[in-house]
Amino acid sequence: MLAFLVILVILFFVWVYELNSSEKNDGGETSYKKSGSPAVDAMSDLERREALLRISRLSQEMQDKELVNSLFVENKPSLEVDDNEKKEVCAVTQVENNGAANSNSCVFDKINEIKDFVSVREIPYLVHFTQAYNIPNIISNGLLTRTALDVSGANYVYNDALRLDGVRESVSLSIGFPNYKMFYKYRCKDPSITWVMLVIDKSVLWENNCLFCKYNAADKRMTYKNKRSLGTVSALKEMYDDLDDASRSVLPLATYDPTNPQAEVLSLDKVSADKINAFIFDSKSAMDQFDFYYPGKNSFVDASFFSSREYSRKRRTA
Template sequence: MNRDEVAAVASTSEYMNRQKAKRLPARHRISYATTAGAVGRAMARKKTYGEKIADHIAAVVQARNIEHVLHFTLLENLPGILRNGLLSRAILQDADYDVFASDVDRLDGEDGAISVSISCFYPKMFDAKRYRSGNAPWVILAFDPSLLWTHHCLFYRNGASTNATKYEHGKRYGGFALERLFDDCSMMMDPRGTGFREAHGLPTGWPTFPDAEVQVMNPVHPDYLLGAWVETPEIGDHVRKAFDASGRDQCDVVVQPFVPRICSKPYWWG
């Protein structure tokens, strides 16, 4: 290459691009700068680890046809929830409005978590809380299941404070942790080899064990609310008015007793 050719090349990188292009057919010629730009755009489109986890959880929810996430609470807490959503005990300690706790402390000690359940509630725990609260009215709120992947959630096959959970290993977050809530198990002393889920007639979107729990580690906005389940028409009217007054007239109100919907001793799913 003579001096004139050298002078015509503005920089070393440009020269290398030209030399590289000479070795390729015209239709394949592309500068390094263009290649770097394409790689950069491809990397920008690559999903993050968190997005992949969210996609997996969403896929499980869809495959299982999970329609709602439940949270039971004293009816007195409904106005605060309609304004501020579901908040953890840690946050509610500084709330500027009245909050009514069902127990003095959480059994698992996780004051930064909000406990919810998938598709059904745990009758044994709910009945115990209602008994301790006397005649106070309760409401079971239904939330959109998308919160399972839009919020940081921990999934427990059994209650978070149980011995079964204490000795269980594995990650609590992500799609695989959610899938474990629906893992089947064989029925002991069953010559037919019937699975636990089939034997108890569980729908695909109901966890295998009734005390399965989800801990939501972020506040849940009231826009996730889908509706409420109450026991009496009078409470239903009260909740309906509260929904309408807060601009949530699209939320449904179901009136029926708080009794297990699946009873198969010694297990009950509410």
């Protein structure tokens, strides 16, 4: 805004200078015009109008730029902001939104709502399955979006070539248990591939910009949704609603399990390596090989993550 005002002042002085110069050149040797003549007066009016038009256009361009920036700026709070500053930011935001106090009007309210919901649902972690080939790049750079991987030129293998969800700028995550139907399909394609399950800190849910999909993100019921609506706390809560073909009361679900087994979270930001708390394998040989190259990392063998969610939940309650 300050730059905009400075530019306006500069343009105003240039216009005044040009106007004064035309008057001072009356009868001068280098002047080819005479002040007071119809031609000079007409030219001055034209220059005046052009200057005003330039100022008007510049003003509109600056306003448009500020509008675009306000729409796409990342509303991420600083972790160093204290509680009083958070309250002030929320209050200002509510005033600007005519007193509206909801999860979309204040990013701090949204963070607290997500934290509260995670606590009530006892969500322990997120998971992401990938081929072991990708482990070196993940440990070095974290989990990157498909777009970021392509730009970086990193060597990696992907599971979904089509990405029908239409959000290549995201990392696909699941709450508490992997999308076992998709995971099983990929494992059947080539049984020789070694897979790893990444256990990711739940704080990603409120620290990253995420989209919450109560069905598979590639499901038409999700792809037709407005992406902004999928980034709300309401969308996260909807992952735990009863569905037309599924009632939570009759399903063998943990408190933190989304109703649909293919429900997923799309992180629009990369998942940093320090958010990966453990590496899960389905065999001791695979884990031993990992430990040889990455000693000190948390690695475990847990075949339940490589089975169906129903089987895993029934086995735990039996």
